[in-house]
Amino acid sequence: MSEGISGIALSVGMAVAAGLVGCFAVMRRMSLASDALSHVALPGIGIALAFHVHPALGAVAALGLGTLLVWGLEQRTAISTETIVGVVFSLALAIGSLLATGEELVDALLGSPGALGVWEVCLGLVGAAAIVVFVLAARHRLVISLVSADLARTAGVRVTRVELLYLLAFAMTVALGLRYLGVLLMGSLVIIPAATAKHLARSLSEMLAISVGVAVFSTLVGEAVAARLGRPPGPVIITVAATLFLATLPLRRNR
Amino acid sequence: MGNALEVEHLSVAFSATAVIHDLSFRVPSGSALAVIGPNGSGKTVLFRALVGAIPHQGQIRWAPATRIGYVPQKLDIQRDLPVSGNDLLAAKAAVVRAGGLEIARALEHVSLAPSQASRRIGTLSGGQFQRLLLAIALIGRPTVLLFDEPTAGVDEPGQEQLYIMIHRLQQAEGLTLLLISHELSVVYRHATNVLCLSRERPCFGPPTEVLTPASIEQLYGAPLRYHQHE
Numbered sequence: 001m002s003e004g005i006s007g008i009a010l011s012v013g014m015a016v017a018a019g020l021v022g023c024f025a026v027m028r029r030m031s032l033a034s035d036a037l038s039h040v041a042l043p044g045i046g047i048a049l050a051f052h053v054h055p056a057l058g059a060v061a062a063l064g065l066g067t068l069l070v071w072g073l074e075q076r077t078a079i080s081t082e083t084i085v086g087v088v089f090s091l092a093l094a095i096g097s098l099l100a101t102g103e104e105l106v107d108a109l110l111g112s113p114g115a116l117g118v119w120e121v122c123l124g125l126v127g128a129a130a131i132v133v134f135v136l137a138a139r140h141r142l143v144i145s146l147v148s149a150d151l152a153r154t155a156g157v158r159v160t161r162v163e164l165l166y167l168l169a170f171a172m173t174v175a176l177g178l179r180y181l182g183v184l185l186m187g188s189l190v191i192i193p194a195a196t197a198k199h200l201a202r203s204l205s206e207m208l209a210i211s212v213g214v215a216v217f218s219t220l221v222g223e224a225v226a227a228r229l230g231r232p233p234g235p236v237i238i239t240v241a242a243t244l245f246l247a248t249l250p251l252r253r254n255r
Numbered sequence: 256m257g258n259a260l261e262v263e264h265l266s267v268a269f270s271a272t273a274v275i276h277d278l279s280f281r282v283p284s285g286s287a288l289a290v291i292g293p294n295g296s297g298k299t300v301l302f303r304a305l306v307g308a309i310p311h312q313g314q315i316r317w318a319p320a321t322r323i324g325y326v327p328q329k330l331d332i333q334r335d336l337p338v339s340g341n342d343l344l345a346a347k348a349a350v351v352r353a354g355g356l357e358i359a360r361a362l363e364h365v366s367l368a369p370s371q372a373s374r375r376i377g378t379l380s381g382g383q384f385q386r387l388l389l390a391i392a393l394i395g396r397p398t399v400l401l402f403d404e405p406t407a408g409v410d411e412p413g414q415e416q417l418y419i420m421i422h423r424l425q426q427a428e429g430l431t432l433l434l435i436s437h438e439l440s441v442v443y444r445h446a447t448n449v450l451c452l453s454r455e456r457p458c459f460g461p462p463t464e465v466l467t468p469a470s471i472e473q474l475y476g477a478p479l480r481y482h483q484h485e
Contacts (some may be wrong), residue, residue, distance in 0.1 A: 027338075029332075029333070141341060142349055143343070143345045147330050148325075150302075150327055153306055154306050155325075155326040155351050201337035202339065
């Protein structure tokens with residue numbers, strides 16, 4: 001029973017983090033890029049499996065490195081984030097599929113929830129809390145940097161630092177969800193709830209709240225339905241989230 | 256009264272193409288500098304160099320304790336996002352550690368009603384949006400205001416209103432003003448000095464000296480009409 005509760009706590013934590021982080025990804029117009037960024041975890045998982053290390057560690061390391069690479073290229077060249085992530089992602093997917101094979105690869109791509117270790121739950125909860133605290137504390141700096149980097153600079157915001165921290169929070173969020181959703185679907189849990197919130201909300205705080213609500217609802221309902229159907233939760237969670245997105249389209253606030 | 260800004264031998268280049276070359280000028284505190292020049296002459300690049308957003312050569316010295324309020328020409332994001340004017344005002348206030356009173360004061364300065372500030376930025380008219388940007392710039396009690404084409408996307412009566420508002424603010428708060436503008440009649444009326452950017456012949460001086468029909472024709476490559484107000 002306690003394992004069930006800690007599992008639920010972990011998936012709620014992951015969903016809250018995904019909902020918050022996603023809002024800024026959608027605002028940065030990096031929906032596709034962020035989806036692709038999550039795939040960077042794959043070579044890390046492949047290497048970890050080859051060396052018999054916990055795959056989550058490999059994923060976190062690869063996501064961290066991938067993020068630094070994307071950020072570094074963004075700072076040094078005038079190439080857009082979309083293009084850079086596109087290239088880095090393809091490379092990561094290529095290396096990842098060379099390193100991992102068969103069932104391992106399917107698990108890494110689509111997620112495979114098994115029994116959770118105590119330290120996995122603790123680490124996951126601490127990670128989720130850190131992301132939530134970061135986004136809420138840095139939201140003003142994030143917004144102003146997004147709206148106009150020059151305006152932010154004149155107000156004393158260290159824009160490049162804020163951007164790096166945001167990308168790292170993003171990478172960490174993806175890492176949190178890999179177990180349930182896998183490399184392919186975790187990016188979607190970050191983007192779809194935020195995209196739903198974008199067309200329903202009237203202000204930033206509303207957007208953050210709706211996005212978190214949609215992410216948590218999709219995760220809990222998805223898990224319950226998946227358990228009943230005896231299917232893996234990842235695809236069901238994303239189906240619920242995407243259905244909510246489509247169902248709320250008629251409520252869109254055009255203006 | 257000292258200088259709010261001193262620029263000496265400023266050069267900015269993008270991959271070996273010089274956009275600004277060896278530019279020097281001074282902006283006395285409390286004065287208004289208008290930056291004019293044709294498209295592509297480096298006006299926005301100059302502003303971005305002044306706020307430290309792009310690498311440059313030469314000296315840029317702001318007076319000690321300068322606080323800059325920046326009004327960008329356009330935002331880096333689409334305006335269809337669920338972001339309200341209040342979100343942006345609150346963000347700026349939080350970043351510069353200003354209180355809620357300062358937000359109210361800034362809105363009052365730009366004659367923007369709280370009900371307008373609570374709307375999504377995409378629903379504001381061009382004039383309301385520019386006034387919101389001005390209010391954001393005013394939070395944190397700046398000593399210098401930088402305007403990148405304050406009237407882009409604003410209709411003509413709105414433009415006049417905005418310039419009068421800026422001028423009044425400058426007088427009331429003793430602000431130093433740097434603005435990029437295409438409105439030569441406005442420049443003529445309100446600017447203390449004019450800096451014209453052009454690759455061939457940059458010029459700097461009071462509008463009565465700099466804005467002669469001959470110099471304008473040389474700058475823009477065509478005679479432009481403007482009204483001199485005495």
